[in-house]
Amino acid sequence: MAAYLKAMLGIVFILGCIWIGAFITFVQDIDRPEPANVEKVGGIVILTGTPARLVAGFDLLNEGAGSRLLVSGVNSKVTRETLRQAIGQSSSLMDCCVDLGRLARNTVGNAYETSLWAKSHDFQSLLIVTSAYHMPRSLVELRRQMPDIKLVAYPVASDGLTLQNWWKSPHTLFVMSGEFNKYVFSLVRARLD
Known part of the structure; x- marks a missing residue:
């Protein structure tokens, strides 16, 4: 019995060390997101969450990086006009080039909603x-739904999450470890598909 317990503790210790090492690598990778080389693509997709994402996505649309924009996962209470006013865009831009997706409730839903939108507009990229902290998992889920579509990452800094000295902030540590665990789960699920 003692040998079994010792072996189990050894396994838990090794798995814990692997998790900590992978987690630290994950945080380092997202702490210094590579600036995206903005190339012309078919469509732009914003996965809702923070105002910084909306601002970046609409800036890209205004710069001509894509012909249409999908805001995926919009709350049913948010109207086009409310969103337009909140981000300071013109009615003509909203009417011609912006779609609001209301199906998604999570990242898997964002991927499904995005795949439907991309297919309906025949986008190849x-x-x-x-x-930035959400990008790795988002790409895994999006690639599961759209393996033949080119995905270009445009990570933005989070409005409410500072990664500098993340180990000193219980809130940041909690958010980041939760996101890392979801990312690992997404990777495992993608490998099993």
Whole structure:
């Protein structure tokens, strides 16, 4: 019995060390997101969450990086006009080039909603706009739904999450470890598909 317990503790210790090492690598990678080379794509997709994502996505649309924009996961209470006023865009831009997706409730839903939108517009490439810490998992889920569409990451800094000295902030540590665990789960699920 003692040998079994010792072996189990050894396994838990090794798995814990692997998790900590992978988590630290994950945080380092998202702490210094590579600036995206903005290339012309078919469509731009914003995965809702923070105002910084909306601003970045609409800036890209205004710069001509894509012909249409999808805001995925919009709350049913948010109207086009409310969103337009909140981000300071023109009615003509909203009417011609912006679609509001209301199906998604999570990242898996964002991927499904985005795949439907991309197929309906026959897009072969998409610029994905989301927070840097959310980008790895988002890309895994999006690629599961759209393996034949080119996805270009455009990570933005999160409005409410500072990664500098993340180990000193219980809130940041909690958010980041939760996101990392979801990312690992997404990777495992993608491998099993």
